[in-house]
Amino acid sequence: MKFRSTAPGLLARVQKVIDNDDNAVLVIGDHELALPFSRENVPFVFDPTDAISLFYRRRIPVIAKKSPLKALNSVRLALHYTRLERQILAKTACFVTTGTADETFLKALVPDANVCRIGNGTRLIHQPAIQSVDDGRTIGFHGNMTWEPNVEAAEHVAGPIATALTRLPGPQMRIRIAGRPVPAAVQARDGIDGVEVCGFVDDIQAWLASLTLYVMPMYLGAGIKNKLIEAMAAGIPVLTNARGAEDLPEEGRKAIAIARDDTDIARTIRALLAQPEELSRMRRDGRAYALRHFDWADHRQDFHAELRRLRDVKKL
Incomplete structure (x- = not known):
């Protein structure tokens, strides 16, 4: 259970549960909440999903192009969360x-820290592969648009990537972008260069089935993102950039397509959409890779095994 509240008496209540149950393990995912627990020497493990200080460090050069003020704020936040992560670890x-980028970064912050990477997973591996369209013209991206990396990616797909696609030979594109709240820059592109703003979709599998290719460039953050593994598990061909694929091992990288910048992404989209046999291979290989590596049950076993090891060596 992850505690997200700093209500009065929380420390005492948690300590009581731990004292009364030898098997209880407190897992905290919030930096600000973890600090008082560590100060009070209440035993817990830290699960921040990723290294927030690394996120803000990587955000600086990207956001500086848009807003020097936001870049300065990223510097402040990177320093703040670096301090918290050092204290907690x-x-x-x-x-x-x-992924490995976060694991490596956190281990560098505190060389003696016990940092363990637990793989990502999706329930879609337990469902049949989606029968997606193969019309040679429909691509898509989706995400929670309250999360800045998703907004950044959606703006690139709807903006420079869509524009570059119109300048290349091939059929009129259909570029479907799902998620809410719809960013203003994305909404402004609705109906231009084939962009379709879908907003919130009730059935993500039905939406994925409308695509020939899933396009997931990543400009902010690190790690293997849920949307990438969900598309692979569903049997949808995936195209990303170098950062989006940085934590996939060689076998996983061969199951998807990887491009460099926005212009190269557009060229690769056109090339792939003209190669139905290659798309079929990507569907097959991506799905097979997801079945082998993206099962939550396997990762849960790894997590519990590491908790048992920590108990055995008196670190928990």
């Missing part, structure tokens, strides 16, 4: 569920 074990 010095006291307890840390689990990250994103």
Whole structure:
């Protein structure tokens, strides 16, 4: 259970549960909440999903192009969360569920820290592969648009990537972008260069089935994102950039397409959409890779095994 409240008496109530149950393990995913627990020496493990200080460090050069003020704020936040992560990691074990970039970064912050990477997963591996369209013209991206990396990606797909696609030979594109709240820059592109703003969709599998290719460039953050593994698990061909694929091993990288910048993404989209046999291979290989590596049950076993090891060596 992850505690997200700093209500009065929370520390005492948690301590009581731990004292009364030898098997109880407190997992905290909030930096600000983890600090008082560490100060009070209440045993817990830290699961921040990813290294927030690394996120803000990577955000600086991207956001500086748009707003120097936001870039300065990213510097401040990177320093703030670096300090918190150092303090927390010095006291307890840390689990990250994103990828090797976060794991490596956190281990560098506190070389003696116990940082363990637990793989990501999706329930879609337990469902049949989606029968997607193969019309040679429909691509898509989706995400929670309250999360800045998704907004950044959606703006690139609807903006420079869509524009570059119109300048390349091939059929009129259909570029479907789902998620809410719809960013203003994305909404302004609705109906231009084939962009379709879908907003919130009730059935993500039905939406994925409308695509020939899933396009997921990543400009902010790190790690293997849920949307990438969900598309692979559903049997949808996936195209990303180098950062989006940075934590996939070689086998996983071969199951998807990887491009460099926005212009190269557009060229790769056109090339792939003209190769139905290659798209079929990507559907097959991506789905097979997801079945082998993206099962939550396997990762849960790894998590519990590491907790048992920590108990055995008296670190929890």
